[in-house]
Amino acid sequence: MNEEKIVFIGGGAAGATAALETRKRLRDAEITILESGAYPQYSCCALPFVLGGEIDDYRDIILFDEGFYKEFGKMDLLLNTKALAIDRDSKKVICEGREFEYDKLVITTGSYAFVPPISGLDKISFGKRTFLYKFMPEAKALHDAAAGARRALVIGAGLVGMEVADALNRRGVEVTMIELLPTIMHVMVDDDMARMVTGHFEENGIKMFLGTKVTGISESQDLVSVATDEGEHAADLCILASGVRAETGIARDAGLEVGRG
Template sequence: MNLVIVGCGAAGATAAQFARKNDRKAEIKIFEKGKYPEYSKCALPLVISGELSPESVIEFDEEWFEKSNIELHLNTEVSSIDFDRRVVTTPDSEEKYDSLIIATGASPFSPVKPGGRTYFLRSLDDAVAIRKEAERSRKAVVVGAGLIGLEVAEALVKIGIDVTVLEFMPDLLLTMVDRDVARIVRERIGNDVEMLFGHRVTEIKEGERMEVAAVDGEGREVTIKCDFVIVAAGNRANAGIAGNLSSDGRAIDVNERCETSVENVYAVGDCTRYRDILGNDIQVGLGSVAVRQGIVAGTNAVGGNRTMPPLVNARTTKIFGIEIAAAGPLNMEHMLTGKFNGSTLPEYMGGEEIFIKVHADKKGRILGAQAVGPGAAQRIDRFSLAINTGLTLEQFMDAETSYAPVVAPVIDASYIACEIAGRRIR
């Protein structure tokens, strides 16, 4: 068995790891165009803030690959793939494969032509460069108030940078949570960072100081001067090398085994598109999903048999001290909805505020949930399991949960949110 993997990010490295676990004799080669082995891209904002060193975020170093008998080629970009001949081409060689896993990731998107001291955060080198720029700067503009944009904004605020966030959408995190939940997050953030919503960036000008021009929803222009700019306006799948494996040229279509339309060719991570719990095809964009795809593809590429359930997209972050988490599709207000603002502990223990929102279909089957507050991620993980296993609101509430006044309430806020949603069934 000769397995070739294109890309050594979270998905590609995990695929190699599980291929090796399932086949000790397979010849495994990874071709990575960057200079680093697998590292945590989700931890890059912590490199900017100085809370982590660049070296500490490398999860699988070159020694690990060597010990695992996996041939790692860094600084080596695959230029083409011949699916008929089962050959990948690099600058130095042609490599034959029996199975191929494409893990080429995604690249940042910019709404305007970037200029001068404009940065994106997609790689470890990007994080190091932003940190160096921040050390000689006072003012920054972040374009985009999504998960990455706000994590970067927080990192810069931590090291004393004055930050303005410009967002085209009417509120923050609208690809992560519903608008009513976004409003709760924004109110809790308060004045920690300046945010301007409904502003479309029209130009980034280079000069002694950078200038970012934007227009609001009523056509009024605003110009912000700064020392540098970070664009966090989303990513586009790196699917060009895949040819006709993409139905629309944007992302690579995969099935539950992470197989593409070509036999023995798999794809994983941010370059792929897969179905969610409602049957909609969506682009993969979470590191957690990429790792799980890597497990599936790595196992199957060497003869195993594993499958991926439909995507729930369980997601979480913590910005400006506020924990936020969600699972399932957004904007399902037409479904049964329950909202509750409760406490993480019994009232007499002085717990902290926790907000829960849950969606279910007309039969009570749970389809999504969102949470803001301490322990949000743990609560959403319970909802994620409920969604994956098809639990109803009543079944979720029937689950026995632990209780101690110093740790958890008898009845959690997530139970009460489900109860409120369930009242609409009757």
């Protein structure tokens, strides 16, 4: 009897956890995890704590290395392997130069950092002075850039924006936060808690511009400038923390019905 082939697209928290749980229940299945990134599952939530110095090294937030999946999970974790398409008729996942047959397919592609429609962003290359903050390569790039930075702008006061601002502040960087909504972490905390946290940030030297719309962004050799409806701000670095969107592209392209994720 042939072993059942189960393929997971995505090796982040959902994919890795689901694959390990599947192994507990299906001892003989042939399990393959296709991960587009260069790292096994790690804690995205811990990235700001490395930036702020509470955790020593990015390697410390990787939950299990490749050997763990092979030795203990008896499954193949393939890094730097991006799934390009799903052929539902032949039950194959198409990657660059390779195809993977499956009996069952689990799509755990996670989310990506949302890039807001700000004038000038299309002329900027992320990773020099302007950064997204979702995955480890982006976090490492910001970490390196922050070593020589004096001032930073954080656009977005959700959870990620607040944690990045706090981490940079702990490093001695002068931080300015810009948030479109009138309160921080709008869907997470009530107004009383928002005022308390905002006050704490301001007491620690973080400038807070709430209810402020960003209208443009530009980079020069030395600075990044952000225009708002209340004035202009300049800094060495700018971090976009405008939330995430579900990565549903490959599922949609395969003809599956998807919502917001």
